[in-house]
Amino acid sequence: MLFRTAGQFKTSYLKDQTLFPVRQDAILLGIILAFAWVIFPLTASEFTFQTLLIPVLVYSLAALGLNILTGYAGQLSLGTGAFMGVGAYACYKMITIFPEMNLLVAVLVSGLFSAFIGVLFGLPSLRIKGFYLAIATLAAQFFLVWLFEKWAWLYNYNASGAIQVPHVEMLGTPVAGPQAASMTQYYFVLVVVTLMTILAINLTRGTQGRIWKATRDMDIAAELIGINLLKSKLTAFAVSSYIVGVSGALFVFLWRGAAEPNLFDIPISFRILFIAIIGGLGSIMGNYMGAILIVALPVVLKTLPETFGIPISSATVEHLNVMVVGALIVFFLIIEPHGLARLWTLIREKFIIWPFPH
Amino acid sequence: MELLNQLFVNPFVDMVAAPDFLLQVLWEGLVSGVLYALIALGFVLIFRSSRIFNFAQGIMVVFAALTLVGLYAMGIPAWISVVLTLGVMFMLAVTIERVVLRPLVGQPDIILFMATIGITLFLIGFGELIFGGENKQMITSELGIPTGAFELNPFGGFLLLEQKDITAVIGAVSLVIGLLLFLNKTRMGRAVRALGDDHQAALSVGISLRTIWVLVWFIAGVIALVTGVVWGARAGVSFALEVIAYKALPVLMLGGLESITGAIIGGLAIGILEKLFEIYWGQPIMGGNTETWFAFVLALIVLLFRPQGLFGEKIIERV
Numbered sequence: 001m002l003f004r005t006a007g008q009f010k011t012s013y014l015k016d017q018t019l020f021p022v023r024q025d026a027i028l029l030g031i032i033l034a035f036a037w038v039i040f041p042l043t044a045s046e047f048t049f050q051t052l053l054i055p056v057l058v059y060s061l062a063a064l065g066l067n068i069l070t071g072y073a074g075q076l077s078l079g080t081g082a083f084m085g086v087g088a089y090a091c092y093k094m095i096t097i098f099p100e101m102n103l104l105v106a107v108l109v110s111g112l113f114s115a116f117i118g119v120l121f122g123l124p125s126l127r128i129k130g131f132y133l134a135i136a137t138l139a140a141q142f143f144l145v146w147l148f149e150k151w152a153w154l155y156n157y158n159a160s161g162a163i164q165v166p167h168v169e170m171l172g173t174p175v176a177g178p179q180a181a182s183m184t185q186y187y188f189v190l191v192v193v194t195l196m197t198i199l200a201i202n203l204t205r206g207t208q209g210r211i212w213k214a215t216r217d218m219d220i221a222a223e224l225i226g227i228n229l230l231k232s233k234l235t236a237f238a239v240s241s242y243i244v245g246v247s248g249a250l251f252v253f254l255w256r257g258a259a260e261p262n263l264f265d266i267p268i269s270f271r272i273l274f275i276a277i278i279g280g281l282g283s284i285m286g287n288y289m290g291a292i293l294i295v296a297l298p299v300v301l302k303t304l305p306e307t308f309g310i311p312i313s314s315a316t317v318e319h320l321n322v323m324v325v326g327a328l329i330v331f332f333l334i335i336e337p338h339g340l341a342r343l344w345t346l347i348r349e350k351f352i353i354w355p356f357p358h
Numbered sequence: 359m360e361l362l363n364q365l366f367v368n369p370f371v372d373m374v375a376a377p378d379f380l381l382q383v384l385w386e387g388l389v390s391g392v393l394y395a396l397i398a399l400g401f402v403l404i405f406r407s408s409r410i411f412n413f414a415q416g417i418m419v420v421f422a423a424l425t426l427v428g429l430y431a432m433g434i435p436a437w438i439s440v441v442l443t444l445g446v447m448f449m450l451a452v453t454i455e456r457v458v459l460r461p462l463v464g465q466p467d468i469i470l471f472m473a474t475i476g477i478t479l480f481l482i483g484f485g486e487l488i489f490g491g492e493n494k495q496m497i498t499s500e501l502g503i504p505t506g507a508f509e510l511n512p513f514g515g516f517l518l519l520e521q522k523d524i525t526a527v528i529g530a531v532s533l534v535i536g537l538l539l540f541l542n543k544t545r546m547g548r549a550v551r552a553l554g555d556d557h558q559a560a561l562s563v564g565i566s567l568r569t570i571w572v573l574v575w576f577i578a579g580v581i582a583l584v585t586g587v588v589w590g591a592r593a594g595v596s597f598a599l600e601v602i603a604y605k606a607l608p609v610l611m612l613g614g615l616e617s618i619t620g621a622i623i624g625g626l627a628i629g630i631l632e633k634l635f636e637i638y639w640g641q642p643i644m645g646g647n648t649e650t651w652f653a654f655v656l657a658l659i660v661l662l663f664r665p666q667g668l669f670g671e672k673i674i675e676r677v
Contacts, residue, residue, distance in 0.1 A: 076468060124658060127665045129673070130467070131411050131615065135607045136661060139654035142604075150645045220675050266604070270475060277472050316487065323483025329476030334461045337469045 003351040019201070036190060041183055049182035051299055054255045057189045058247055060291035063275040064200055064284065065243030070273075071281035072204055073236030074216025075125050079137040080244055080272045082144035085264030086114040087245025088252040089154050092163045095253075096156055103168045103175055107192060107249045114245020115238045117144070122237030126230060129219075141266055148261035162260040165253050176253045185254045192250060196243055201284055203239065212236055213282075274325075278332050280339025289340040297325060369638035381517050383637050384630060389523045389592075391629020392530045396585045397606035398613065398621035399534065400578040405615050406554035407574045408459070409467065413474040416603015417481045418579055422447055423496065423586030423595045428489045430497045439497075440583075447579030455571045482597060496590030526588040533584055534622065537577070541618075550574060554616070608657035614670020624668065628653045 003024050010016040020026040044053055066080050091110035094101055121140040128136050148154060155163045167177035174180040175188050203209055214222040215232045223229050252259045271294060279290025298321050305317070336343050373380045397415055404412040425446050429439040458473050504521040541547040552560040553570050561567060586595070589602060609628050613620025632652045640648030666673045 070468075124662060128661050129665070131471070132611055132661060132665065132667070134471075135611045135654070136658050138604070138607060139651060139658045142651035142654055146647065146651050150647070273472070274475075277468075281468075319483045319487040321483070322479050323487065326476045326479030326481070326483060329479065330458050330473050333465075333469055333473050333476065334458075337462070337465050 002354070003348060005352060019205075041186060044183075044186075046182055049186055050255075052295060053186055054182070054189055055295045056288070056291045057186075057193045058251045058255055059272065059275055059295060060287045061193050061196055061247035061250065062244050062272045063279060063287040063291055064196065065240045065245075065247060066272050067276045067279075067281060067283070067287055068200060068204065068212070068243065069236050069240035070276060071283065072209060072216060073212040073233060073240075074219075075122070075233060075236060076130070076134040077137040077240075078134050078266070078269055078273065079121065079140035079144075081264040081266060081269035082141045083114050083118055083241045083244040084248025084251055084268065085144060085148055085259075085261070086117050086241075087111055087248030088259055088264070089148060089163065090114065090245070091249035091253060092165070093154065095166060095168060099166070103170055103253065104188070104192070107246055107253065110249045111242040111246040114248065115242040118237045118241020118244075119234050122234055122241075125233050125237065138266075141269060145261050145265050148264065160260075162258055163252065164258045165256075168253075176257075178257065180254075189250050189254050192246060196246065197284065200243065204284065208235065216282075274329055278329065278339055280341030283339065283341035285344070286339050286341030289344070293328075293340070294325070297321075297328070364643055365639070368642070372638060378517050383633050385517070385519060385523075387630035387633030388626065389526060389629070390633070391626040392527050393585055393589055393602065393625075394605050394609045394629050395622045395625025396530050396533070396581055396588075397603060398609040398625050399537070399618065400581040400585075401606060401610055402613075402616065402618055402621045403537075403550075403574055403581075404578055407550050408553075408571055409470075410459070410474065411467065411471045411615075412578065413471060413603075414477040414481065415578060415582065416600050416606065417478045417485075417597075418447075418450070418582035419586045419589065419603065420595070420597055420600055421450075421481050421485050421586075422579060422583040423590045424485050424489045424494070426583065426587065427494045427497060427590070427595050436497055443583055444580065447583060448576050451572050451575035451579055454575055455568060459571060460568070482600075486597065493594045493596040496587060496595050522588075522591045526591070529584060529588060533581065537581075538618070546570075546573060605653060608653035611657035611667055612653075612660055614667030616671050617667070617669035620667055620669030628656065631656060 003022070005022050005024075008021075008023055010021065015021075020029070040048075040053060062080060062084060065083075066077060069075050069077050087110045090113035091106050094106045094110060095103070117140075121137065124136050125133050149161065152161075155161060158164070165176050167179060168175055170188075173184055175184050204212070211222075211227050211232045212235075214225070214227055215229060215236070219229055222232070248264070256263070275290035275294050276287060277290070278293060279286030279288070301321050301324060302317055332340070397419060400415045400418070401412055404410055404415070422443055426439055426443045429442050430436055434442065454477060458477060459470075462470055462473055504525065508519040508521065508524075509516065539547075541551055549560070549565045549570055550573065552563070552565055553567070557567070605628070606625075609621060609624040611624075612628060613622075613624030632649050635652050636646070636649050640646055640652070660668065664670075
């Protein structure tokens with residue numbers, strides 16, 4: 001009833017291929033956007049901004065980047081964290097060298113550095129496939145994190161070896177650094193994430209997206225119908241690393257405020273891979289659903305025993321948290337290997353025919 | 359010129375100047391190489407029989423070692439703790455097969471791979487919850503492993519061979535020989551190899567997939583226990599040991615995912631080469647700690663020339 005498509009006639013192919021062939025989808029997205037742009041910022045507390053809203057956006061952007069590479073182009077990568085690091089360090093260097101630089105420009109440009117490094121480490125993908133490639137991307141992971149640690153120029157020779165976000169203003173309001181308000185930061189991240197999502201949706205819907213999907217489904221067959229694999233795989237690495245790099249810059253500048261090299265180590269790469277897989281490979285929306293799950297879960301696990309008045313030490317909560325996340329990953333993989341996005345598609349199908357069984 | 363000198367001349371001059379130190383470095387490399395090979399062997403066994411890339415192998419090492427130490431701390435004699443730990447690893451194998459693998463049969467490789475990462479996280483949380491996260495002492499002497507050291511004087515120099523390292527090498531070698539005998543001479547072992555060659559053909563001659571999977575995961579657990587004891591004796595038992603699991607990955611790439619020979623030779627090669635690189639190139643020129651990435655980069659370079667690793671099955675692709 002809610003999703004009844006009767007009466008929505010398509011009179012041309014163009015109309016059938018629009019972003020929202022069903023009107024209710026557009027309305028639903030409108031509601032979600034209204035929540036994201038108006039209602040959440042108005043009602044959220046400082047705690048909610050810092051532990052839920054901003055992390056969800058940053059992580060979903062990173063997962064979006066990974067999803068383009070793994071979900072659309074079929075190249076499994078375990079080095080996401082390092083590429084986020086490249087974006088973060090590039091942004092840090094640019095902001096400290098040119099303090100007048102607009103932060104938005106800096107964030108968007110820092111993705112380019114990450115894209116370049118991504119292409120470099122993507123080159124082996126032309127020879128190496130599957131798990132071998134996944135391990136090969138670990139080379140990027142370990143090498144880059146080592147480089148962040150050893151190359152003192154990257155962190156301006158700080159004694160601590162960490163990067164500290166300086167005070168940055170845009171149009172007279174502080175957006176990064178210790179004085180920035182959470183709400184400003186949230187809107188900044190939201191703008192970038194929205195931009196990137198629109199870019200990603202249109203890329204994956206268009207020619208490039210089809211080329212990637214063909215490469216993913218069977219690369220030899222794709223080559224035989226005239227797809228240039230070199231170009232296809234490397235553009236996937238470039239676009240993916242670009243988005244991941246941007247999310248890395250946001251991660252440090254608009255959320256964490258400071259970063260040590262080991263922040264970009266393998267756990268974050270895995271966390272983003274979980275988000276992409278639990279959300280659904282080859283889906284844009286899935287990234288957001290996965291990110292909400294992975295970010296919200298620890299918060300829920302932490303607050304749940306408190307509300308019931310069960311005394312649990314914080315170390316125990318930490319361990320339980322890891323355990324539950326592990327079990328949930330297995331659980332979700334078993335009930336729906338194609339992720340939460342597929343789950344939503346199934347529910348939507350049900351809605352369309354409801355209340356009739358067929 | 360100075361850089362070229364540092365890259366191509368100085369290291370070799372150093373090696374010739376102090377041959378006893380070179381031998382010491384080689385020995386250290388060999389011992390860690392043996393351990394990498396052991397972990398890689400656990401990976402290879404599971405990959406061959408079920409095409410599952412078992413990321414949890416590294417954490418099983420830690421889990422086995424923690425269980426052993428934890429049981430001993432409860433006042434159970436050392437050798438009985440070993441037997442009990444083996445029991446725990448068997449239970450783990452059964453549980454994993456029953457709860458995780460069976461519902462996921464036939465899913466794409468990446469899904470199974472993710473499931474093993476899920477198992478990894480679960481085991482980390484579970485282990486820390488029960489045994490605590492702090493570093494523990496491995497019960498080396500209680501297990502009857504000698505802890506002394508031999509001092510040799512080759513080339514008039516000085517070479518220190520720790521007895522526990524020698525025990526490690528001997529233990530690993532006998533484990534590998536035992537495993538090869540098992541795989542080649544016994545019924546069950548042949549069934550494992552048959553499953554690795556062709557799932558359907560193996561099923562059609564009456565080999566039970568489930569039994570073999572439990573068996574293979576249990577063997578991986580035994581290997582994990584041995585690795586855990588040996589590595590724990592060197593570095594203590596904590597989840598920091600997880601790092602060595604990552605080291606097994608380039609070993610697999612180098613040797614090939616399906617090859618037992620590859621795992622052994624790859625492990626030894628990476629163990630020795632990364633030590634040599636760290637001592638003679640990494641520390642003087644690059645500020646040290648190159649061991650974290652050297653193996654990966656080496657494997658990557660080898661893979662560019664042989665995409666299936668040195669001993670892997672040739673990848674034949676059809677449309």
